[in-house]
Amino acid sequence: MTEVEITADGPSKGEFRDVMGRFASGVTVITTTLDGEDLGAAASAVSSLSDEPPSLLICLNVTSTTAQAIVKTGTFAVNVLAEDSAPIAQRFASKAPDKFQTIAVERGQTGVPLIAGCIAHFECVVDETVRGGTHLVFLARVVRVSSKPGNPLAYFRGSFGRMETAPDAAALHAVRDYVVGAVTDEAQPLDAEAIAAELDIEVGRAYQSLVALTTEGLVRRTGATFQVEPVPDQVIFDYYAAKLAIEIGAAAQTVGAVGPDQLAELRALLEATLEYSVDGQFSDPEGWIRANNAFHEYLVGLAGSVILTETYKGLRLPAMEQRAIRESTRATAALHDDHRAIVEGYEKGDVALVLRTLTAHAKRPQETRAEAAAAAGLVS
Structure with missing residues (x-):
């Protein structure tokens, strides 16, 4: 077995963060409640730990008020953000005094706030807390889960984006072709269900493709409705x-x-x-x-x-x-x-x-x- 010499000279903080930034991850908001106050923080350091019993771990900076509240309450929720939730992620990554203002929430089984519109929720009870460098690592049992269809918000190289699987890419290409073919010099309404039926794809993928095309300027979204825009x-x-x-x-x-x-x-x-x-x-x-x-x-x-x-x-x-x-x-x-x-x-x-x-x-x-x-x- 080859011995590897470990020296004190490792990567600098900047080098480490730069290289870690190349690891794409999903984006979550960790929420809890303490003495009637809801607290939350954006986090990408979330990982499955065990399925017997169902357990996961999260990491939060030791200075985080959310982390300190979890130490006291022993409960938290992991809210997995949908791909159109970048504003929510930015809000909970900030030092805003009232992060929950204008944020729709429900109450979980343990009383923690669950952010509406997420594609998944995990309600957790802390089993063990470990200090690791600048962060607290919470090992927790999952006591309740919920989910709905949708794609996750992604974080890569300091920016938020969308994760695209091969079937999603095929659907996006098909919907883009459909939309471009429908372009006229006047705005036209788009029906996700009708598009899905015509292209023989899932309605959810048609809908998500239309959402993605809003970033290209081909589609305009108003609430839950879409319309194809004239292409300059x-x-x-x-x-x-x-x-x-x-x-x-x-x-x-x-x-x-x-x-x-x-x-x-x-x-x-x-x-x-x-x-x-x-x-x-x-x-x-x-x-x-x-x-x-x-x-x-x-x-x-x-x-x-x-x-x-x-x-x-x-x-x-x-x-x-x-x-x-x-x-x-x-x-x-x-x-x-x-x-x-x-x-x-x-x-x-x-x-x-x-x-x-x-x-x-x-x-x-x-x-x-x-x-x-x-x-x-x-x-x-």
């Missing part, structure tokens, strides 16, 4: 700027370096896009969007980077294109000409032609919007 043109143009950056990088690496089979597939994907337009108009807009997306994803995929391809897919461009195509049927000729020039550039090994065409291609949404505005008489 600049947001759409920013998406296409990101698309261009990825495609330019992929093309710069791959033009002149791909084999005949890959060139043949790229041309086949080009030809597939032609099937969805007739006489300069989109005969099947949704079919064209799928074919166009397949063409561009294949181009990016030529770089051979899974990460790059997944980043490109993450832009969710097909949903954005629904809006542009809905507003113009005159862009098909330019789009097809661009595709032909890109394929010809690949076949000739002409990187300058491909990069120049990709740059022009990325400007087509702006041209389409300008055409739509002119047709509506919004510009002279």
